[in-house]
Amino acid sequence: MVINDQSTKFAELDRFIDELEISDKSSALIPVLHHAQTLFGYLPQEVQSHIAERLDVSVAKVYGVVSFYTFFTMEPRGRYNVSVCLGTACFVAGAEAVLNEFEKQLGVKSGETTEDFKFSVIPVRCVGACSLAPVVMINDKVYPRVKVSDVTEILAEYKDA
Amino acid sequence: MKRILSFQDLHNLYEDVKEQTDMRLHKLNQAPDFIQLPEHEKDETKVRHVMVCADTGCIASGALSIADVLEETVNRYGLQDKVKVVKTGCFGLCSEGPIVIVHPERIMYTQLKPEHIEEIVKEHLKDGHYVEHLLLGAREGDPVLLFDQVDFFRKQTRVATRNCGIIDPASLEEYISQKGYLALAKVLSEMKPQDVIETIKQSGLRGRGGAGFPAGLKWGFTAQEKDPVKYVCCNADEGDPGAFMDLSLLEGDPHSILEAMAIAGYAIGANLGFIYIRAEYPSAISRLLTSIEEAKKAGLLGENIMGSDFSFDIELRLGAGAFVCGEETALIASVEGNRGEPRNKPPFPAAKGIYGKPTVINNVETFANICPIILNGPEWYKTIGTERSPGTKVFALAGKINNVGLIEVPMGTTLREIIYEIGGGIVDDKQLKAVQTGGPSGGCIPIQHLDTPIDYESLQAIGTMMGSGGMIVLDETTCMVNIAKFYLEFTVEESCGKCTPCRFGNSYLLDIMNKITRGQGEREDLDRLYHLGETIKEASLCGLGQSSPNPVLSTLRYFRDEYLAHVDDKFCPAGECVSLMRYEIVAERCIGCTICAKNCPVQCISGELKEPHVIDQEACIKCGICFEKCPTKAIIKI
Numbered sequence: 001m002v003i004n005d006q007s008t009k010f011a012e013l014d015r016f017i018d019e020l021e022i023s024d025k026s027s028a029l030i031p032v033l034h035h036a037q038t039l040f041g042y043l044p045q046e047v048q049s050h051i052a053e054r055l056d057v058s059v060a061k062v063y064g065v066v067s068f069y070t071f072f073t074m075e076p077r078g079r080y081n082v083s084v085c086l087g088t089a090c091f092v093a094g095a096e097a098v099l100n101e102f103e104k105q106l107g108v109k110s111g112e113t114t115e116d117f118k119f120s121v122i123p124v125r126c127v128g129a130c131s132l133a134p135v136v137m138i139n140d141k142v143y144p145r146v147k148v149s150d151v152t153e154i155l156a157e158y159k160d161a
Numbered sequence: 162m163k164r165i166l167s168f169q170d171l172h173n174l175y176e177d178v179k180e181q182t183d184m185r186l187h188k189l190n191q192a193p194d195f196i197q198l199p200e201h202e203k204d205e206t207k208v209r210h211v212m213v214c215a216d217t218g219c220i221a222s223g224a225l226s227i228a229d230v231l232e233e234t235v236n237r238y239g240l241q242d243k244v245k246v247v248k249t250g251c252f253g254l255c256s257e258g259p260i261v262i263v264h265p266e267r268i269m270y271t272q273l274k275p276e277h278i279e280e281i282v283k284e285h286l287k288d289g290h291y292v293e294h295l296l297l298g299a300r301e302g303d304p305v306l307l308f309d310q311v312d313f314f315r316k317q318t319r320v321a322t323r324n325c326g327i328i329d330p331a332s333l334e335e336y337i338s339q340k341g342y343l344a345l346a347k348v349l350s351e352m353k354p355q356d357v358i359e360t361i362k363q364s365g366l367r368g369r370g371g372a373g374f375p376a377g378l379k380w381g382f383t384a385q386e387k388d389p390v391k392y393v394c395c396n397a398d399e400g401d402p403g404a405f406m407d408l409s410l411l412e413g414d415p416h417s418i419l420e421a422m423a424i425a426g427y428a429i430g431a432n433l434g435f436i437y438i439r440a441e442y443p444s445a446i447s448r449l450l451t452s453i454e455e456a457k458k459a460g461l462l463g464e465n466i467m468g469s470d471f472s473f474d475i476e477l478r479l480g481a482g483a484f485v486c487g488e489e490t491a492l493i494a495s496v497e498g499n500r501g502e503p504r505n506k507p508p509f510p511a512a513k514g515i516y517g518k519p520t521v522i523n524n525v526e527t528f529a530n531i532c533p534i535i536l537n538g539p540e541w542y543k544t545i546g547t548e549r550s551p552g553t554k555v556f557a558l559a560g561k562i563n564n565v566g567l568i569e570v571p572m573g574t575t576l577r578e579i580i581y582e583i584g585g586g587i588v589d590d591k592q593l594k595a596v597q598t599g600g601p602s603g604g605c606i607p608i609q610h611l612d613t614p615i616d617y618e619s620l621q622a623i624g625t626m627m628g629s630g631g632m633i634v635l636d637e638t639t640c641m642v643n644i645a646k647f648y649l650e651f652t653v654e655e656s657c658g659k660c661t662p663c664r665f666g667n668s669y670l671l672d673i674m675n676k677i678t679r680g681q682g683e684r685e686d687l688d689r690l691y692h693l694g695e696t697i698k699e700a701s702l703c704g705l706g707q708s709s710p711n712p713v714l715s716t717l718r719y720f721r722d723e724y725l726a727h728v729d730d731k732f733c734p735a736g737e738c739v740s741l742m743r744y745e746i747v748a749e750r751c752i753g754c755t756i757c758a759k760n761c762p763v764q765c766i767s768g769e770l771k772e773p774h775v776i777d778q779e780a781c782i783k784c785g786i787c788f789e790k791c792p793t794k795a796i797i798k799i
Contacts, residue, residue: 027516029498034440034479061499068500068657069481071440088403088600088633089559091647097785104762125484125651127441128405129221130559131255131566142221149760149789 009039010050017054025055029065033072042076078113078120080158082106083137087126094147095134099123101151102136118158162333165460167468168346171337178338184264185210185327187309187319208245209286211235212262214326215248216255216412217405217444218566223274224259230275231261234282244286250325250413254313255566257297262308262326269308270295312582313564318545320553321369321529322569325413330448333455336416342461344532345420348427349469357428358384361531364539365551370396370487370524371599371628372704373550373617379521382511383429386519393425393434394515394522396492400439400484401600402651404631406555407525409567411438411445414529415452419462419475421531425521426473434475435515437492440482449477484601484655487629488703489514489522491657502659503703524629526555546572550616554627560597560634561588573614576606580634591636595719599628601648601655602708604715605641624715626708640737641720642727646674648712656705663706666697670713678738682728690717736798739783743799748773750795757787757796 016035020028032055036047043066052059066072084090084099099121103109106119113120129135132144136154143154165171213219213228228248235244252260257271261281268291270281277295284292296304297311305311319325328335336342348357362377383391395418399407411418422434438446453475456462464472478496485491486501489510495501496515514520530552534542543551550572556579559565563585570579576596580586587593595605604625606613613619617627635644649671658664670693673686694710694717701707717724726732733741746757746766753771758764765781768774776787776796788796 027496027498030481030495031479034481064500065498069483071480071482086402088597088631088647089565091402092560092633092635092639092644101784124441125400125482126402126405127221128217128408129255130403130405130557131218131258132221133559133565135221144222147789148784149786 026057042073078117080119080138083122083124085127085135086123089130090134093133097148098134098146101148162459165467168350171346178334181338182335210264211246212249214252214260216251218255219258222258226275227259227273230278234278238287247329250330251409251567252326253567267307269297271297316583317569318553318571319569320533321526321555330413344535345423348424354428360539364534364542369526376527380428383519383521388519390518391431392515392520393422393431395436396522396524397438398480398487400487401629401631403559403633404557404629406557406630410525410529415449418528421528423473432472435478437478440479485657485705502657547616556630556632558584558632561636562634572616575612577611587636594637595635597633599626600631601651603628604711607719638735640733640735641716641723643737645712645716652709660702662697662700667709677727679740680731746774747795750793756790760786760790
């Protein structure tokens with residue numbers, strides 16, 4: 001779902017909350033946060049406050065949940081998420097060196113986003129494709145059996161994007 | 162599909178469709194008879210089934226485009242009435258993906274690319290000759306005619322994964338053709354809730370999530386509670402890095418989990434079930450949502466199932482990336498919309514679970530065993546596996562092994578059988594060093610225990626655990642200190658922070674491990690690791706903390722010499738710890754091609770063309786690119 005206008009996003013979030021079938025609204029917090037992150041791309045303070053008000057829970061509780069789970073992010077991510085799998089199979093196959101190479105070439109640390117918001121480097125836990133270790137995903141595209149020496153070539157694909 | 166209003170309706174439907182998928186079953190004990198092919202050709206009425214694995218692993222290696230091209234090509238050759246293309250679940254042999262199996266011939270084509278499809282359609286599906294160079298094993302010069310005759314398949318016993326690779330998981334009808342929902346019908350029509358619990362107790366089925374608690378007992382405790390509202394919960398928060406069996410079961414056979422949850426609901430007196438699943442598994446989530454919807458429409462879930470007075474509904478709850486949520490009480494907190502922090506037990510979830518109500522929480526694989534037990538009886542189940550651990554176990558085999566994939570073996574199978582017979586041995590014939598089981602909660606099994614039969618007790622006795630079933634094979638190039646550090650980093654990151662031993666203790670353990678891998682360790686550190694590790698195990702609140710030092714303690718127990726090498730000699734025998742190794746160029750082997758110098762990111766390699774080159778050790782960042790690029794293997798790790 002791509003909605004660009006902020007107020008439309010909030011309206012869509014409200015619609016989602018109103019249609020929830022869960023009687024106890026506070027237990028809907030995690031599904032609502034998932035939905036909000038899909039809409040906004042991340043969970044900035046105003047979105048968290050809005051959700052707190054609509055679900056009748058404290059902002060502290062919302063922040064507590066957002067900061068607990070690694071899936072939720074309070075920072076905007078880049079257009080291309082470079083997810084380097086650090087599951088055991090990938091680790092044994094050399095994923096750490098691949099991650100370091102992406103960090104070096106993009107000039108950011110893991111979890112960070114480049115200044116032009118083009119790339120975010122995100123270490124992820126097992127994506128369930130252990131037979132292709134080490135695995136890197138850029139958005140939905142899967143790069144199997146990545147070697148350090150492949151990184152330049154992979155990033156070149158996105159040069160003009 | 163027509164709505165099923167009675168048990169008879171379901172049995173009638175089963176009779177109608179039961180032969181639909183039989184052709185695809187593994188025929189492990191049948192003699193290879195390749196003569197089938199021309200005979201099949203003569204029979205104009207027969208339809209071939211072409212199975213394409215559409216599980217996460219195979220999709221990642223391009224299975225969906227294979228399926229599309231296959232459909233398109235079959236149509237182009239006018240074979241659409243003679244060939245049925247089926248997208249199915251995991252065959253298990255993930256390292257050979259994408260895979261296509263043609264039935265009834267039982268021919269498996271592996272490592273396919275879209276450009277291979279035309280040949281398969283024309284040669285095999287149209288003209289009836291198999292395509293030799295695409296057969297399993299053909300690339301190694303050893304083509305296999307009937308895939309189910311190879312050790313990888315022959316040595317397995319598929320109970321939980323019985324339908325994976327056999328049916329189209331998106332088709333309820335195909336699930337029913339393999340006796341789907343017959344177990345639920347049997348339970349609702351012939352058994353009292355107490356009988357169901359007794360059956361599961363007698364089968365000896367133990368929780369497949371890792372700890373191995375008897376499932377029947379759990380159900381019994383929850384059934385005894387007087388509360389009118391109870392819940393069933395399926396734990397699909399597969400957090401163990403390197404394990405993907407729950408994912409494959411949910412993607413490959415979703416209805417078997419739904420059916421088993423409904424059976425559990427009937428047994429304990431619950432009308433609502435939750436599946437707590439990782440948000441990182443989008444394909445499994447959408448598959449489950451569709452399957453629940455479909456089952457409800459067909460009258461197999463929801464109000465008055467198959468016309469009975471039993472109603473059962475299932476809702477999904479998404480995780481959000483927290484390993485600790487695999488722990489029952491943390492999972493409950495997360496389902497309720499809170500931070501996933503565990504709490505003290507008792508009260509156990511059987512008494513106070515989700516929303517304070519009695520709750521049965523079982524792992525995906527545990528549920529996957531329920532329907533066969535109901536249909537075939539507990540005695541049948543006990544014939545598989547060992548006395549104290551009946552049944553099978555699904556393992557995700559990964560690491561330095563040839564056949565990376567998903568396997569299911571009877572409990573009591575030895576590691577040697579798994580690695581050398583099913584797994585096809587170690588990559589590049591390297592030396593096996595250890596097998597890691599149980600993920601961040603488990604330990605490393607050294608080669609002297611290769612013949613240990615795998616069950617809950619024997620794994621515990623050698624310092625590791627079953628865990629959810631991740632099995633990582635490590636070879637001589639893996640540093641055992643580094644791998645223990647890897648798991649510890651994982652736990653430190655995933656510790657919820659609620660109790661001190663886990664939060665602080667593991668950070669201190671990691672500090673010591675970092676010191677050792679940097680070459681600054683001392684002898685006393687090994688004692689510190691041991692004592693601190695034991696304390697964390699003793700004093701932590703939940704299963705995560707209580708098991709978090711296991712990777713360190715087990716490697717310390719079996720690979721002390723590697724720790725000593727790091728500490729005393731400041732040397733990493735496997736050459737993995739970057740601070741303790743360096744790259745050097747062997748002058749005799751160097752041809753002076755300059756490839757290394759051109760690729761070096763920090764320009765620390767110098768030398769004239771056609772003269773031996775030298776690495777400036779001060780400037781080298783040990784990235785390993787030169788090591789990989791050198792055409793004459795003149796660069797060595799020391």
